[in-house]
Amino acid sequence: MSENGNGTARRGRPGYDQQGILAVAVAAFNEYGYDATSMGVLAERLGLSKSAIYHHFASKDEILDRALDQALSSLEGVFDEAGASAGTAADRLDHVLRGAVHVLVAELPSVTLLLRVRGNTDVERRALARRRAFDKRVTELVSAAQAEGTLRSDIDVRVVERLLFGMINSIVEWYRPGGREDAARLADDVIAVALDGLRVPAAARS
Template sequence: MSVPAVRRGRPGYDQRQILEIAVQVFIEHGYDATSVSSLAERLGLSKSALYHHYASKERLLELALDEAMGSLEAVLHEPGATVGPAGDRLEHVLRGAVRVLVDKLAFVTLLLRVRGNSDVERAALERRRAFDDQVTVLVRAAQAEGSVRADIGASVATRLLFGMVNSIVEWYRPTGPEGAAELADDVLAVALDGLRTH
């Protein structure tokens, strides 16, 4: 029985790496402007080899958006987001959202650029709206318990908070785990206590 030959040279990309590179290409050139041919070329694969891994370009988008949204939604189900005073739960959700953005920077960047041009995109926008609604309910509960100021509407407050959080994808570049934790501290500090000295 012969020993299988060791594969030499550049190894092929696995399923996961193909998804990650596709997400990168979608971000650089725009999803609509990216053809399967150009994607295959970037991966050094034939189109049929690419189709062997993923049924379509849209399937890659769907998986990427699902991973980004799924990670954000998971934060809402963590004990820190479901047990305790609403103010503490809100803080947990904000910190968790920053963590997801840093961990899944490219996937969330893609999610935030989605404009609703297809069923897959509209489904992702719908999940984003449902996520925002759940955070708004949390802000309202924190206002009712007195831990969050009630002179700003819960819906506007949620949008401003996530405006700040989501902007991270525009400028944050990973530099190490400390970077991410410090970033979350900074976001929490501005969001909860503001920039002004007291």
């Protein structure tokens, strides 16, 4: 695939570096399901021998682990951005929700894979634990915003978190890169629905 994989990632095999194999594997997992995608199927899709894949990854499980880590690290990274610790808790939540939409659009395949994980293996259970930890940080932010009076406080914070990410995560079901909405526009739309509300207050109607 790309010519500029870094030196450690590509270990001598021409054609695919680790990242390239990962991308093809994630697409196959999303299309056929993880269980139904054997290393043999992957090798065929890549036009490589199985041993060429094993040169990069010890097992199919390791490929899944790397793909899920990529999605989770990007999501967790949103909390490290400056906007996630600036302003009111509502401002910080606004930033985190927008950031999550950007990650989803930028890493649609690996986030799609993450959202389908059901906890059948150790790798999947570790990924679910990290996802729950992320959700918990969002829930804490909702709590802080309710406490400071910037978000309405008559809804259970866990229900709020679930509805917000239910909406955001559903984007993987229909979003296709290159469509009419880019990530920034989509993030604006999510904020408009979730934080500001669609309804025009009667007083503001013309």
